[in-house]
Amino acid sequence: MPTITEDATTIRVPEPVQPLDGFGPPPRTPDEDGGGEDPRPGWRPAFPVSRGRLVLWLVLTVVVMLFAGFSSAYIILRGAPAWQNVALPASLWANTFVLLASSVTMEWTRRRTVEGDTASAKKWMAATGALGAAFLGGQILAWSELAGAGVYLASTLHSSFLYILTGMHGLHLAGGIAALAYVAAGLFRNRYSAAGHEPVTLCATYWHFMDGLWVYLFLLLTLA
Amino acid sequence: MTTHDEHAHPELGFWRKYIFSTDHKIIGIQYIITAMAMAVVGGVLSMLMRLQLGWPGTLWPRLEEIFPVGFAGGAMAPEFYLSLVTMHGTIMVFFLFTAVLTGGFGNYLIPLQIGARDMAFPLLNALSYWTFLLSCITILGALFAAGGAPLGGWTAYAPLSALPEMGPGQGDGMTLWILAIALFTASGLMGGLxxxxxxxxxxxxxxxxxxxxxxxxxxxxxxxxxxxxxxxLLAAGILLTFDRIGGTSFFVPAGLFTAAGAAVEHSGGHPLLWQHLFWFFGHPEVYIVLLPAMGIASDILSTFARKPIFSYKMMVYSMSAIAFLSFIVWGHHMFLSGMNPFLGSLFTLTTLLIAIPSAVKTFNWLGTILGARIQFTVPMLFALGFVSTFISGGLSGIFLGTSASDIAMHDTYFVVGHFHLVMAVAPLFAAFAGVYFWFPKMFGRMMNMTAGKVHFWISFVGVNCVFFSMHAAGVIGHLRRIYDPTQYAFLEPVYGMNQFISISAFVLGAAQILFLVNFFASIWLGPKAGVNPWNATTLEWTVPSPPGHGNFGPELPVVERWAFDYSMPGAKEDFVMQTEAPTRVESS
Amino acid sequence: MASGSGIGKVTIPGAVLGVLLFVFVLVSIWLSVADRFWFPDLASEHGGSVDTVYVVVLIVTGIAFVATQLLLAYIVTRYGARNGEKAAYWHENARAEAILIGGTAVTLTVLVFLGQYVWYQIYFTDPPEGGMVVEATGQQFQWVFRYPGDDGVFGDLDPTLVAGTNYIGLDRNGAGADDILVVGQMHAVADQPVRVVLRSTDVIHNFHLPHMRVKQDTVPGMSIEVWFTPTETGTYEVACAELCGLGHFRMSGMLIVDATQAEFDQWLEDQLVFQ
Incomplete structure (x- = not known):
């Protein structure tokens, strides 16, 4: 009877092979498990992160690279002789405070949901939405403040970046508000509980990320 | 979703099944056919370019009837030639290679080869295709824009691309170009996630x-x-758009004026910023095209060598290394751009570093077929053609990656020959290999293999005639992107070579018609294909051709081994399917 | 199935592909070394070292090219399928791989150092004393050359002054009074270093002297310096090597290398009437 020669690929297969109708979860080795669905009951996917969380982090990677592109342009042109700083509108400070506050309320929303206290989660969720909208309104106010001072998109390199970076961040935050509205709809229909609440946590991650991104952009525009 | 009953799905109508489908197989085929249509456009554009380069100054009254503006008076207009250059490059890089290799083969093969029923997000997948189709229509629209298509090349260097007044086609044509690229980017990102x-x-x-x-x-x-x-790239495109329509000055410095003496109302920006941002994307883009080609060629080589892939682990590591290094070599496109020459040295170092994993891959392909029992099927011939052209094109890259010799070679036909071999011909051959290989799975029928062989032999001889001659023309000094080389006396030795290249290109182009006819005729007329016509080992060859909705039967397959157990001692056949358990192989 | 070892069958497609690859290698060697496919005649001092780097890279990559393509030709010829026979079953050889990777790395390192030595000679070395300076401005679609005149200093530029033959907006007050502007023609003296200051007034161009092995982008908003020493007298072409618009192909000029300083001075004086 022919036998299998020993080689890297065949010896990695655990012997004996688990019968398909075996009882209980089969032993897991990093090599053996795939990531997806499995015909056998009790088998868990090897990839440790849920599909939703994975795709969220991929989206955030895209956002990071987009703003990395803008930032590197900013840093390169910052050294140009023609660079002229413009005075940042004071309302940006207030807006920053509003956005930071919304991150706090978002976090409370998440914690209350995780604890199963959906009644108070709803309140904090509403507060988050209101603060987010207030931030966007405040950003538009800051633009009109700028325009009022005679600083337009094409005035200087700094003002071009000021408008474009706030605008791009605003667009992404508007996307966050849309996601928030979607999650809020689920929350108000009592779809989430202490056991199942992933959309809320994903939304919170995105929200905190947008908050952090704004702080970064604000520092870039102020300091650099 | 632990059990999945195919019969639970009601039969879908024609439109839902083949047009507005969310099935990854249909979307993959849609990508392949759309990319083929774009390739026809891009190919015709290149034939027109070769016509001008081979016989500059000749009058073509027949072509004037087809292109009343481009051939006004019978001779090709210089701006028309440059718009051909731009559109050929853009269409081939994005809308053929990126689309067919990642969009086409990616969508078709990922679920089938990993044992899944569909993509993780089927609807997003469909959206990605429709966005891609929209971007195709947009880029074709640029050909018909007022002033014609943009003339700045696929690299769209600023300030030529930022200032509409700097040439015909830089107005509406350029705007449509940016829009098309932005849509393509969005589509590619959806696919990537x-x-x-x-x-x-x-x-x-x-x-x-x-x-x-x-x-x-x-x-x-x-x-x-x-x-x-x-x-x-998206960030760069957004900044460029603001420069064009918002009056900002990211890429445009102060003090410029047009040929008519009119001052340009911009100040403060830096043209090299565009190049840095573009090539930071642009060099990884080369590998976005090349890596899937490498993967497809590796699998097909092993299948028809009937021998395991040589050093699987090093193949994976070298692809990862190439991917990482591709982000730190972009400056080798900019040695003579006015960038700090010290950076030129650094980029030379990183560029030659990336040659090492590329060399590893070449060794491993040769190691795979050494000691093999090669079956010279059409996919195998194209895969072998891939290896040969990748070696040629890869090695000629070393002249360009060394900053000192790049002084002579930069922006000549040496560059054109190099990148065509390595990122056009090689991926094209891998894509052909893939189409001939997976066509039976896609449509349940075989392509005509005699026509396929003719297609290969003409193509293989043709590409070497065209692109190796281009290397030689580049050494003589033939500049790229020039409408009429006879303007320069020092290029006199290339006039005749240009005619040779053009004639070879026409033959090469004609051979592709054979492929198109073969492809579409075989969908309906080809001989029926079995489940596993090539005796290959991967999961897609365990299901009917074409696979039904949901790909696999009620139970998903269980994988027991790697994909390369060809000619395994002790096994009954010279291939062992991935689903075959070791115990069953042993007892056979 | 029979277990495969040793060489396989010589098949027709395998042999044809092998012969094609062999012919292709021969043609490639001819294309690489034949005189008619060589660079334009060399006429500058540093150009020789650029050519040397090219030749060294050609030898190294040429060996790799011939070796790998011929190995491919050999394999496809000798390892065709034979009915009912398996291929060899091996897929690792760490030692062979390490040797090949090491060899590649060492070869490439040598190439990097050689190439960078020449690169530094060209870009990090100041021109020798006593040469001349000329400014070359690229604009759609011509080269405008400017000599600083007797004071040796270029005058100021102002885009609002662009009119008529003042293509670059030269301010004729002050240092610019004696500047000499010439369109499409540049003169130099044999064996005298020339510093060229490169500018552009609209888009990116590339100042290319094929016979001098000079090629450098001219970037709007930047002023970039290159230098070279012509070694042969004669008339040479100046080209634009970076796509700059519809007239890119005809954006050429002339470089005339005079034998003596006196000839050069005479030419410069003749230009005064056009200023």
Whole structure:
């Protein structure tokens, strides 16, 4: 009877092979498990992160690279002789405070949901939405403040970046508000509980990320 | 979703099944056919370019009837020639290679080869295709814009691209170009998110990462590259758009004026910023095209060598190394751009570093077929053609990656010959290999293999005639992107060579018609294909051709081994399917 | 199935592909070394070292090219399928791989150092004393050359002054009074270093002297310096090597290398009437 020669690929297969109708979860080795669905009951996917969380982090990677592109342009042109700083509108400070506050309320929303206290989660969720909208309104106010001072998109390199970076961040935050509205709809229909609440946590991650991104952009525009 | 009953799905109508489908197989085929249509356009444009380069100044009254503006008076207009250059490059890089290799083969093969029923997000997948189709229509629209298509090349260097007054086609044509690229980027990102998620979370039982076919590894790394590189292009495109319509000055410095003496109302920007941002995306883009080609060629080489792939692990590591290094070599496109020459030295170093994993891959392909029993099927011939052209094109890159010799070679036909061999012909051959190989799975019928062989032999001889001659023309000094080389006396030796290249290109182009006819005729007329016509080992060859909705039967397959057990001693056949358990092989 | 070892069958497609690859290698060697496919005649001092780097890279990559393509030709010829026979079953050889990777790395390192030595000679070395300076401005679609005149200093530029033959907006007050502007023609003296200051007034161009092995982008908003020493007298072409618009192909000029300083001075004086 022919036998299998020993080689890297065949010896990695655990012997004996688990019968398909075996009882209980089969032993897991990093090599053996795939990531997806499995015909056998009790088998868990090897990839440790849920599909939703994975795709969220991929989206955030895209956002990071987009703003990395803008930032590197900013840093390169910052050294140009023609660079002229413009005075940042004071309302940006207030807006920053509003956005930071919304991150706090978002976090409370998440914690209350995780604890199963959906009644108070709803309140904090509403507060988050209101603060987010207030931030966007405040950003538009800051633009009109700028325009009022005679600083337009094409005035200087700094003002071009000021408008474009706030605008791009605003667009992404508007996307966050849309996601928030979607999650809020689920929350108000009592779809989430202490056991199942992933959309809320994903939304919170995105929200905190947008908050952090704004702080970064604000520092870039102020300091650099 | 642990059990999945095919029969639970009601039969869908024609439109839902073949047009507005969310099935990854249909979307993959849609990508392939759309990309083929774009390739026809891009190919015709290149034939027109060769007509002008081979016989500059000749009058073509017949062509004037077709292109009343481009051939006004019978001779090709210089701006028309440059718009051909731009559109040929753009269409081929994005709308053929990126689309067919990642969009086409990626969508079709990922779920089938990893043992999943569909992509992680089927609807997003469909949206990605329709966005891609919209971007195709937009880029074709640029050909018909007032002033014609943009003339600044696919690299769209600023300030030529930022200032509409700097040439015909830089107005509406350029705007449509940017829009098309932005849409393409969005489509590519949607695809990329889907691929990574699917490959990480939906592999079937037993399909560990180190058991993936190399095509899957290549697509995985490519998707990550795209996720990191495309947003930077998008950022650059947004800034460029503001320069064009918002009056900002990111890429336009102060003090410029047009040929008519009119001052340009911009100040403060830097033209090199565009090049840095563009090539930070642009060089990974080369590998977004090349890596899937490498993966497909590796799997096909092993299949028809009837021998395991040589050094699977090094194949994976070298692809990862190429992907990482591709982000730190962009400056080798800019040695003579006015960039700090010290950076030129650094980029020479990183560029020659990336040659090492590329060399590893070449050794491994040769190691795979050494000691093999090669079956010279059409896919195998194209895969071997891939290896040969990758070697030629890869080695000629060393002249360009060394900053000192790049002084002589930069912006000549040497560059054109190099990148065509390495990122056009090689991926094209891999794509052909892939189409001939997976066509039976896609349509349930075989392509005509005699026509396929004729297609290969003409193509292989043709590409070497065209692109190796271009290297030689480049050494003589033939500048790229010039409408009429007879303007320069020092280019006198290339006039005759240009005619040789053009005639070879026409023959090469004609051979592709054979492929198109073969492809479409075989969908209906080809001989029926079995489940596994090539005796290959991967999961897609365990299901009917074409596979039904949901790909696999009620139970998903369980993977027991890697994809390369060809000619395994002790096994009954010279291939062992990935689903075959070791115990069953042993007792056979 | 029979277990395969040793060489396989010589098949027709395998042999044809092998012969094609062999012919292709021969043609490639001819294309690489034949005189008619060589660079334009060399006429500058540093150009020789650029050519040397090219030749060294050609030898190294040429060996790799011939070796790998011929190995491919050999394999496809000798390892065809034979009915009912398996291929060899091996897929690792760490030692062979390490040797090949090491060899590649060492070869490439040598190439990097050689190439960078020449690169530094060209870009990090100041021109020798006593040469001349000329400014070359690229604009759609011509080269405008400017000599600083007797004071040796270029005058100021102002885009609002662009009119008529004042293509670059030269301010004729102050240092610019004696500047000499010439369109499409540049003169130099044999064996005298020339510093060229490169500018552009609209888009990116590339100042290319094929016979001098000079090629450098001219970037609007930047002023970039290159230098070279012509060694042969004669008339040479100046080209634009970076796509700059519809007239890119005809954006050429002339470089005339005079034998003596006196000839050069005479030419410069003749230009005064056009200023």
């Amino acid at each position: 889907n691929y990574v998620t699917t490959l990480l979370t939906m592999r079937t039982k037993g399909m560990s990462m180190m058991r993936l076919p190399l095509t899957q590894w290549a697509l995985f790394i490519t998707a990550i590259l795209g996720t990191l590189a495309f947003p930077v």
